[in-house]
Amino acid sequence: MKLADVCRSMEEWAPLAWQESYDNAGLLVGDPTMEVKGVLISLDCTEEVVEEAIQKDCNVIISHHPIVFKGLKSLTGKNYVERTVIKAIQHSVALYASHTNLDHAPKGVSYHLAQKLGLAGKVLLPAENALKQISYYVPVENQESVREALHAAGAGNIGEYSACSFASEGIGRFTPSNEANPVIGQRSIATDVKEVKVDMIFPTHLESTILHALKKAHPYEEVAYFIHSLSNRWNEVGAGFIGELDKAMSGEDFIQWVKKSLDLTAIRHTPILSKKIKKVALCGGAGSFLIAEAKRQGADAFLTGDLKYHEFFDGENSCMLCDIGHYESEVMIKDAIHTYLSNIFSNFAVLKSETLTNPVRYA
Numbered sequence: 001m002k003l004a005d006v007c008r009s010m011e012e013w014a015p016l017a018w019q020e021s022y023d024n025a026g027l028l029v030g031d032p033t034m035e036v037k038g039v040l041i042s043l044d045c046t047e048e049v050v051e052e053a054i055q056k057d058c059n060v061i062i063s064h065h066p067i068v069f070k071g072l073k074s075l076t077g078k079n080y081v082e083r084t085v086i087k088a089i090q091h092s093v094a095l096y097a098s099h100t101n102l103d104h105a106p107k108g109v110s111y112h113l114a115q116k117l118g119l120a121g122k123v124l125l126p127a128e129n130a131l132k133q134i135s136y137y138v139p140v141e142n143q144e145s146v147r148e149a150l151h152a153a154g155a156g157n158i159g160e161y162s163a164c165s166f167a168s169e170g171i172g173r174f175t176p177s178n179e180a181n182p183v184i185g186q187r188s189i190a191t192d193v194k195e196v197k198v199d200m201i202f203p204t205h206l207e208s209t210i211l212h213a214l215k216k217a218h219p220y221e222e223v224a225y226f227i228h229s230l231s232n233r234w235n236e237v238g239a240g241f242i243g244e245l246d247k248a249m250s251g252e253d254f255i256q257w258v259k260k261s262l263d264l265t266a267i268r269h270t271p272i273l274s275k276k277i278k279k280v281a282l283c284g285g286a287g288s289f290l291i292a293e294a295k296r297q298g299a300d301a302f303l304t305g306d307l308k309y310h311e312f313f314d315g316e317n318s319c320m321l322c323d324i325g326h327y328e329s330e331v332m333i334k335d336a337i338h339t340y341l342s343n344i345f346s347n348f349a350v351l352k353s354e355t356l357t358n359p360v361r362y363a
């Protein structure tokens, strides 16, 4: 198995196109054609994690946080980022990060935090511009093979439904030029053909793959199609998670229950509300950008990491804001990546890092 195979598998779950514009997810260090001996999974990539990989004979590290984030202008070892990268290169250890793309992916970071709390629900803020529509025209007799080619390329999935399309019949008309090589009709003669117009939804990041599949499967020299932008949000892809507890509980009980479920030392939270907590929103990592959305959807509590002092005021006695720690809100993604890759690859070891990379301590 090559490094490229591992990267491809990770990107089938969390396509790089889903990362935020400021992010730097993907393969950061390593030759994609390199043979994989073992994969070590960590939340952060540090010198200690690279050392652990070397000791455990793993030549690939998959982390959630990208070690190279802002760009490197020199590699002299003057800080931990440079030293980590240098060590990885010296020992031929590849570094790969799946960050905000994995936050947004179906069953991504926030979903797994919700799972730890036994919370069933849905994505809090579904993604915009992640879906497009294609409409194309095909002779009636070729409609099935073209449809299948587009489905195989990833078009036509809506939630739990696959191979979705809408077809309407009509008459296509065209006049081939003297240079054309028409499959149906003759040069310079207007031709009518019984055609089907097919509409399908597809993930924006697959546009070139879908068009390639359409042109390859379609019998015509010149394929007529339209790509439409959609304002539909993609309900399974996006930021945060919201759901309801099995039974409502008091604010005090909720705090204790979260501490116990996530094995936390401390939670920083806004004052306990007089109302019971039933609807809970959350976001792994730094999720303050979702406070307004959580409140808009009626969340009684919002859990995330990295809340700043002034952001706590935004709870405004309607939503209890809880800072459970950045590391603590995301560390469970290690298990999810481990399970995912172990199910795909059986010919090399997939291990979870045992290094505690959380730089925060509680006194």
Ligand SMILES: [Zn+2]
Pocket (backbone or CB within 6 Å): 065, 284, 285, 286, 326, 330
């Ligand atoms: Zn994070």
